[in-house]
């Protein structure tokens with residue numbers, strides 16, 4: 542067409558009008574979007590806030606297969622192949638955490654405790670400090686600054702690596718006496734463990750730690766009965782009744798039958814009671830002897846330890862049911878211990894009855910004997926130490942969704958404190 546007709550001229554002018562309208566519409570959309578963004582930015586006061594009640598529960602050494610093995614045992618007891626569950630595996634959110642430390646593929650409990658507590662990696666053996674020795678701030682201190690009451694408890698000694706990562710700072714996790722001295726410095730409200738290692742320092746030449754803690758205003762209670770009678774408001778340290786006049790303690794499971802042992806779930810319930818629900822609280826609760834039993838490749842002791850840890854999770858879960866919108870519970874592990882496998886190549890069934898029978902008949906067993914009993918009945922162990930695989934993290938409650946998917950153990954800090 543050589544000359545434009547009237548028709549095509551009209552069409553052109555129509556096209557122009559359409560274009561203008563389109564640009565105008567696009568501009569409106571962009572401005573509206575910008576408005577939304579600005580509104581969102583100015584609305585940062587509504588930013589994620591931490592839950593009022595927070596439970597960080599750590600099963601030391603409790604990898605995904607430890608959990609699966611215990612659920613298999615529960616299923617066996619119920620006459621089934623599978624399907625029985627622990628409390629925390631029913632939580633709606635599941636993630637996976639990498640656990641390597643600043644200097645090792647395979648972490649120890651002080652480096653991983655520090656990573657979880659502070660959000661920073663450190664070398665194995667170091668506690669609450671970075672590799673250069675600079676102090677790191679744990680989430681317990683972050684929450685204390687925000688007016689939370691703080692409870693730190695474990696089924697192993699209260700100055701052992703995992704609980705101590707939340708209040709202590711030391712280049713050597715084995716400086717137990719020095720670490721205990723940091724309990725009163727923390728100002729935390731409720732500290733509990735099976736006891737305190739190095740009660741009188743390494744050479745038994747220092748003032749007993751209970752006397753030091755008492756002199757700093759803490760009430761040291763030997764058992765929950767003593768706690769019930771305590772009227773001290775400054776803070777309490779609760780250890781097992783069997784620790785009275787003890788210099789140190791060993792395995793929680795080697796309990797002195799003379800004394801009633803307070804179970805981890807009972808200690809957690811007492812802590813919740815002590816802290817109260819008027820003020821916000823942060824609680825770290827560790828099932829520490831899961832790791833010790835796994836080092837020993839002792840299937841039945843480890844199962845018992847995980848079941849007792851789960852009892853404590855149930856206590857936290859019951860609290861959550863009463864305070865659903867304000868509570869966050871996360872359950873994780875600092876690392877896996879023992880390289881446990883479901884199946885050792887013997888068959889395609891775990892012979893739980895055989896394991897139970899073997900332990901009924903055996904007296905004291907060595908680690909090698911424990912491994913042999915497991916292997917023979919089709920549960921394998923690859924190590925007497927820690928392993929470097931990722932560990933599961935389970936979550937329920939306010940902000941739980943953030944724990945879905947893959948993360949590093951140093952990511953937990955920011956997710957819990959809502960940084």
Ligand SMILES: [Zn+2]
Pocket residue numbers: 602650832833836878927
């Ligand atoms: Zn360990």
